[in-house]
Amino acid sequence: MDESDRESRGSHWWYLLFAVQFVAVLWVPFYNSVEPTWAGVPFFYWYQLLWILIGAVLNAIVYFATDH
Amino acid sequence: MEGINWTALVIFVVIFGLITWLGFVAANWRRGDLSLINEWGLGGRRFGTVITWFLLGGDLYTAYTFIAVPALAFGAGAVAFFAVPYTIIVYPIVFLVFPRLWSVAHKHGYVTAADFVKGRFDNRWLALAMTITGIVATMPYIALQLVGLQVVIGAMGVGGAGLLGDLPLVIAFVILAAFTYTSGLRAPAAIAIVKDILIYIAVFAAIIAVPVAMGGYGKVFSAVPPQKLILAMPPPGSWGAYGAYATLALGSALALFLYPHSMTGVLAASSRNSIRRNAALLPGYSLMLGLLALLGFMAIAIGADKLPEFAAGFKQFGNNFAVPAVYLHFFPAWFVGIAFAAIGIGALVPAAIMSIAAANLFTRNIYKEFISPNCTTSEESQMAKWVSLVVKAGALVFVVLIPLQYAIWLQLLGGIWMIQTLPAVILGLFTRWFNSWALLVGWAAGTLLGTWMFFSVNPPAPTYPLNIAGFGMPGYAAFYTLVLNLALAAVLTLVCNAIGSRARNDETRPADYYV
Numbered sequence: 412m413d414e415s416d417r418e419s420r421g422s423h424w425w426y427l428l429f430a431v432q433f434v435a436v437l438w439v440p441f442y443n444s445v446e447p448t449w450a451g452v453p454f455f456y457w458y459q460l461l462w463i464l465i466g467a468v469l470n471a472i473v474y475f476a477t478d479h
Numbered sequence: 480m481e482g483i484n485w486t487a488l489v490i491f492v493v494i495f496g497l498i499t500w501l502g503f504v505a506a507n508w509r510r511g512d513l514s515l516i517n518e519w520g521l522g523g524r525r526f527g528t529v530i531t532w533f534l535l536g537g538d539l540y541t542a543y544t545f546i547a548v549p550a551l552a553f554g555a556g557a558v559a560f561f562a563v564p565y566t567i568i569v570y571p572i573v574f575l576v577f578p579r580l581w582s583v584a585h586k587h588g589y590v591t592a593a594d595f596v597k598g599r600f601d602n603r604w605l606a607l608a609m610t611i612t613g614i615v616a617t618m619p620y621i622a623l624q625l626v627g628l629q630v631v632i633g634a635m636g637v638g639g640a641g642l643l644g645d646l647p648l649v650i651a652f653v654i655l656a657a658f659t660y661t662s663g664l665r666a667p668a669a670i671a672i673v674k675d676i677l678i679y680i681a682v683f684a685a686i687i688a689v690p691v692a693m694g695g696y697g698k699v700f701s702a703v704p705p706q707k708l709i710l711a712m713p714p715p716g717s718w719g720a721y722g723a724y725a726t727l728a729l730g731s732a733l734a735l736f737l738y739p740h741s742m743t744g745v746l747a748a749s750s751r752n753s754i755r756r757n758a759a760l761l762p763g764y765s766l767m768l769g770l771l772a773l774l775g776f777m778a779i780a781i782g783a784d785k786l787p788e789f790a791a792g793f794k795q796f797g798n799n800f801a802v803p804a805v806y807l808h809f810f811p812a813w814f815v816g817i818a819f820a821a822i823g824i825g826a827l828v829p830a831a832i833m834s835i836a837a838a839n840l841f842t843r844n845i846y847k848e849f850i851s852p853n854c855t856t857s858e859e860s861q862m863a864k865w866v867s868l869v870v871k872a873g874a875l876v877f878v879v880l881i882p883l884q885y886a887i888w889l890q891l892l893g894g895i896w897m898i899q900t901l902p903a904v905i906l907g908l909f910t911r912w913f914n915s916w917a918l919l920v921g922w923a924a925g926t927l928l929g930t931w932m933f934f935s936v937n938p939p940a941p942t943y944p945l946n947i948a949g950f951g952m953p954g955y956a957a958f959y960t961l962v963l964n965l966a967l968a969a970v971l972t973l974v975c976n977a978i979g980s981r982a983r984n985d986e987t988r989p990a991d992y993y994v
Contacts, residue, residue: 429571436564437729439721443710451697455709459563460769466567467762470574474755 425476428469436462483636484807490816491635491823494677495651498670498824502658505669514857519663519864520590520839521747528753528760530668534832535744535757536764537671539735542627542826543620545678545771549805550798552775553783556707558720559772564728566765569735574758577736578751579908582994583987585751591836592742592904593844599907601983602915603848608922609900610844613739614870616893617837620738621874622886624830625652629878630796631819634803645879651827652875659831659871660864664747667831674828677821679767681806684818686770689777689809699773702780717951723942726954734898734957737905739836740829751994777805830871838866888933891941895929895957902968908992911985917971925964932956 435441442458449457509525511518526534544562551559580595589595592613597606629638629648638644658666690696700708713719735741748754778784778801784793789807792800806818842863847854854862877886903918932943933956943956 426575429575432571433568436567437725439710439724443712443721445709448697448700451695451700453700453708455557456560456700456769456773459560459567460766462567463563463762463765463769466570467759470570470762471759473574474759478752478755 422477425473428473432462432466432469435465484634484812484815486812487816487819488635488637490813491631491820494817494820495654495823498673498827499654499658501669501673502654502662502666505658505665506662508665508669513661513663514860516590516839516842516856516860516863517588519860520835521743522664522668524585524747525749526668526747526753527749528756530672531744531748531753532757532760532763533671533675534668534747535741535761536675537667537825537828538740538744538832539761539829540764540768540825541620541624541829542822543623544768545822545825546627546630546799546802547623548768548772549775549778549802550800552772553778553801554775554798556703557709558724559775560769561724561727561731562772563765563769564725565731565735566768567762568728569732570758570761572732573736573745573761574755576905576908577745578754579992580742580904581745581748581751581754583908583991584746586991586994587987590746591739591840591843592737592900593840596903596907597844597848598986599911600903600913600915600918601985602919605903605915605919605922606844606848608919609903610840612896612900612922612926613840614837616897617739617833618870618873619877619886619889619893620740621830621833621837621871622877623890624826624833625874625878626799626883626886628823628826630799631803631822633795634792634800634807635815635819648878649875651823652871655827655831656868656871659834659867663864664743664832664835667828667835668747670824670831671828674821674824677817678825681814681818681821682767682771684810684814685774685777685805689774689805692809693777693780699776699780703776704779707779714951716949717953719951719953723953723955726958727942730898730955730958730961731894733901733905733961734894737897737900739840740833743832743836743839771802774802774805778802781805781808783808830874834867834870834874835863837870838863841866888939891939892930892933895933895941895960896926898957898961899925899929899964901961902965912972913968914972914975914980915983916980917968917975920971921964921966921968924967925960928963929956929960932960 436459442455445453447454511523513519517523548559548562584595587598593606593609596609597603625648628651632638632647637647690699693699710720710724713721745754783789783801783804789800789804806815842859846862847859899922902921933939933941941956942953943959945952945954945959
């Protein structure tokens, strides 16, 4: 990964925001439950839909943070 | 399905006519010399952030996805939602990996992933392996797009048994083939804009209007049987459905952008920053896909397969009829026409891009590499145009003559095959450390084992019940075989280095990955 230093010098830790997403949606025990429901939607569904939005925001943050 | 739904059909045909016109005039959009493969097959690499968003969205979130994901939710329940984590984690991968591919391809004029592998590793046989994988994985995917089209045409009461029943599909195919031939990638790019707007309208109407009509999402979900509502708890001594769900999401995400049609969308962008921006913008489509999956539950809630008016549809198309049934049940005929047109066009856009991508691969990495190395640039472009026709004709024959189940199996196998190109393509973008022959052996082993795993369960399935030291680890075969592929490639590279194998030429330079 040495070649990528030029692009992201000093801002490598921003990429941890990507790792957060992987853990949040790939660790199934976090969200495989019906409760708490939200407006009638089981947790399993609204949790994952919510992470689409959080993921998009995190990706945008990484974009601006590593944009030169 | 008694008789033809004329209102829906007229609207469907009018929108289809508009799209056909758009497909042909797209040839003049940002005019370029279409006798160059770079212009025909990549739109001259001139698509900015917004067009790339529409193009990749129309390319990746296909008609088949829109039909099959809700169908899986309808039939199997919660597991269908793996499409959501899948499309969440794919974008960090896109962000980290694909700007590098764009840059090096821009610098060296690469049109396909196999072009890059050839340039990076100087091994035409490794590039050939990438090429064959891409073409073979793409063909059944095109066939399934036509299936998506078939379902909505059938749902309007058109068609039926026999060759005459396939006539609407043949007409749609001829339109698709003609505008792809004349306009190249510009056609699906232009059409994608219209299609995506229609699909957003159709999906948001459904996720708002249907719960309102039914009395809230609580009513929808309370109709879903408990065993379908969430994943089953893993039994003792196994990670059960949890591991299968997570490995399906991860493996699918790793494979998605290796597909030739994704590559084509990426390489057609005008700058590496368009791709980086789209990692934050494309989740808009994921949200739509996740909401669309809920249509499967709406179909459960209305008991769609028990309603007499849909009996014939479910008999002919199985669970794939769930989405059409929801629209037919809740919406007036004119809106059904719009929604079905969105799905139908949603089949044409990816089918066009896939056939262009397969044509680029054949032309660049088989025809030019092995058959006619001295062909002129216009011969090259002409060959690609012809191959795009052959590829689509093959897909059509597949859909008309061969049982649907085989196309579905081949498409599932396609994901397992496609991921085997990851070490050479994605890791190759970061390091030249691997020996190219070691990569080839890893690819072959992964492909063979993955195919075996798929057929070793009955019925054939992408989830393999791996068992290590008594602990059950059912998971996506693509994921397991990728591990084998990587391990073999690494070990054999060390062996090759130890016996002092000759270093090959790398035509790329570190700076090329940031242009």
